Amino acid sequence: MIEVVHVSKYFDNEPVLKDISVTFERGKTNLVIGQSGSGKTVLLKCIVGLLDVDEGDIIYDEVIFNKLNFGDKKSIRKEIGMLFQGGALFDSLTVEENIIYPMDMFTSMTTEEKIERANFCLKRVNMVNSNHLYPAELSGGMKKRVAIARAIALNPKYLFCDEPNSGLDPKTSIVIDNLIRELTEEFNMTTIVNTHDMNSVMEIGSKVVFIANGMKCWEGTNLEILHSDNQVLNDFIFANSLARHVKNTMKN
């Protein structure tokens, strides 16, 4: 479980996150949604420690993460897997080497064990036989799947995904969404996904947190979101004509 307690963040004295408190539960796919520039990525970076919070606390299973020193943070970071917007695969390494990298760095596994684990992860994301390809030879969706494989290589307790569907077609997006949900349930991880893709919200949002202008405006499930009377949330969800049409049809 990850708790965000009264977190605020400022850039040049301008508030980017304002007093956000939210709990992300284990075994659930927690979604943070909001417009571009609403503060989703800043919140995610604060949670994983890439940015320091100015006020409040980030608590990982009762450990106050933001108050730990670099060395102590490392022990929690080894339990974190993260999928970046662009995949962030290491260009100079092959797919297999990318997945093996965290094992090389933090485990004493033998080469055979590492390759076996890499193959398992690749199979889990439907990327068998791509071991010796370089990131430049992969499509956007394949890069995301390899990045997920790398993220789960060390059996993380926490999985973070920043805009996993950006730049992907709707069909591939659904594949990635389902993969994230299945892995979350399979490995009982605490998963936080940043997105503004409403398909993801409806597909995998066991818990949804809506952020606007750096503030938490709403939280609930994907089933509750359609019936919310929060005006800001409705403006965001029903921004396109298709969504409005669906809503009107449901009303009628």
Next chain:
Amino acid sequence: MGFFFHVGKYFELMLKVFTKPEKGIMYYRQTVREIEALGLNSVGIVFIISVFMGAVITLQTAYNTENPFLPSYLIGLGCRDSMILEFSSTMVALILAGKVGSNIASELGTMRVTEQIDALEIMGVNSASYLILPKIIACILIFPLLTLFSMIVGVAGGWLAVLFTHVITPTDFVYGIQYAFIPFYITYSVIKMVVFAFLITSISSYHGYYSYGGALEVGISSTRAVVHSSVFILLFNVILTQLILS
């Protein structure tokens, strides 16, 4: 204030770089890769520039010292000392600042803007140390060897120039390059190159590591890396010359 901000940030980065490696074998492998990428891949350019500079120094010295009172073997001596004292350390360092410096800054800058450095940090890896320390070690090890290589090739270039242009006899040239030889000059040159190697890699790494934005900013970081490395090479050339030769 901007200058002091960058100096402070640079030393803060160096403190992060010079920490105990998480896993020695990974750093060793990375260092071997960097020796190839930054050092061995620079042999070609060092060879070409040194051989031509050796030849040009010899010809210019020959055409500017047509004095019957000056013995012709001094042309060989001039070529040798120019190569050993200045060219093979300072000039080669400036050339490597362009080649290796821009390579380091653009590599790290691209890793920064494509979030590869963030990915390392999130895994719990000290990204500054893992990415920069092997480059510094590799360059400190390989650049002095490039200096020695440049000295040999440069003097050979001078000899070839003499051989083809007949400005003096090859025998006089060979006598000149052996005349009044001071071995300490080689030590002086190698010491300078060790310092230059550190300056090039650390300054370029600093600019690359703290890049932000996109392709444009990575290009700017790369340019700054080369300019700042070059300026500091020239500055430290003066300081080291005064310290070592005085």
